[in-house]
Amino acid sequence: VPLIVRGPSALSLTPDLFAQLQLPVSEGPPIALTQLAKLEETEGPVKIDRENGSRFAAITSNVRDRDLVSFVTEAQATVAKEIKLPAGYRITWGGQYENQQRAAQRLAIVVPIALGLIYLILYTTFGSARQATLVFLNIPLALIGGVFALAAAREYLSVPASVGFIALMGIAVLNGLVLVNHFNELLAQGRSLADAVRNGAIRRLRPVLMTASITAFGLLPLLFATGPGSEIQRPLAIVVIGGLVSSTALTLVLLPILFKRFGIGKEA
Template identity: 65%
Template sequence: VEEIQDALRTQIEGQRAGIVIEGNRRTPIVLRGTEAVRTSPAEFGAMRITTQHGSTVPLTSVAKLERAEGPVKIDREMGSRYSVVIANVGGRDLVGFVEEAKALVTQKLPLPTGYRITWGGQFENQQRAAARLTVVVPVALGLIFVLLFSTFGSVRQALLILSNIPFALVGGIVALWLTGEYLSVPASVGFIALLGIAVLNGVVLVSYFNQLQSEGMKLSEVVVQGAKRRLRPVLMTAAITAFGLIPLLFATGPGSEIQRPLAIVVIGGLITATALTLMLLPILYLRFAFPKREVSHV
């Protein structure tokens, strides 16, 4: 069988026999059967095969030839054959579609022994990204808290600034729901960007509150005057960021499916984070920024 396979491979695919060198030009020498052998069934069957005893016999004397349809190529992964089924998901979230497809396949397509199904493509990439985010987000929050604590020297004030993060998340989630988008990897990246923006607004307010208090102003006046005076900087920061993302929000070309969810999340989060920061953070600062003894003393 091995001799037959080698002969057929030489006749059909060709076998490299050497190289001809002409100056700087190198031309490979390939042994291959004639065009008639590769296209004519009769010529192919009459092809002479050398046996292990050294004699030559026609291919039809050692093999039965018949025409049959077969795969153009056979794909393998880790030594096993595999076949790919491709589907494009539209009008719904990718994860929900895959979970529903898994349930239907398990119910209606029992697999024989030795067979398995792997869900890959964009779904696999999204699952990998989600797994990374479960590590990256807590680490980012921890680093932000450490930086805030080292800056303000107060656990209470660091936690107050971090309380802005839920304000931003609310807007991002509502924006996704209103636009019909789904929580994808780009949307998750948008939520991570919101962490920094929300913290920035809190730092602007709390640092100014502390400055006013150090000047001897009463705490009740600090939150009122501080919120009024920092209104314009906070609004300008949010507006500039939102305007910069508008081209991504209305993008329609290649890559827009990645740009749009990110822009939607950030713009929606900016709206709620800015509004709630200006309204609720002064109240929280008045109530929780200092221990009760210090508040009564102030």
């Protein structure tokens, strides 16, 4: 039965003194430790950690210059090929990898629901599936810029980057909504389609640019952060700023062209 015996620190350095350690008993004088146990010096673990009633040993690793998921996938394949675990042993991959996998599973559910709600709101706002789809196309246009920005910065897709993509979707939809809504206002005033698209794009140039530039300037401190937490802040800022560049440019150029071609039905 393993027991923990405490005493002065000098006892651990002198085996003879440790063997003569006096243990108090409920009745009678103290007795020496050697009267109760046979002492021998052996090697053993410095500490024993337990989780859920099982012993475990934690092995940590810091990943640099590559994405975490591919590193863990490669490590899992190497361990499965070269290490044969004894009976009763198992390996659990945790830490940031486990958190990222959980977040990916949640995002796989939340993002489609959010996209569906966005499209439903757009359809309710415009009363037109054509115009709702045109505004909805701003989302992939924004995502393209975020992906290229990550690649140019040599960053990898992570949970903070995924959060940046989600924020980017909202900004992209807002810019498209402002532009298409103004097109409809000009059409309601009796303007021709070509005139409404041309003047609407010019009039909404400043609001769209201001929205994108203010958001980008606000994220610059996160982009150049170097202290603790920068590994979370930087990918988010890279995705949003890169996506704003592509989304704003394509919104002001491509969306008016698409609206003129597909924005209203033939009956209009």
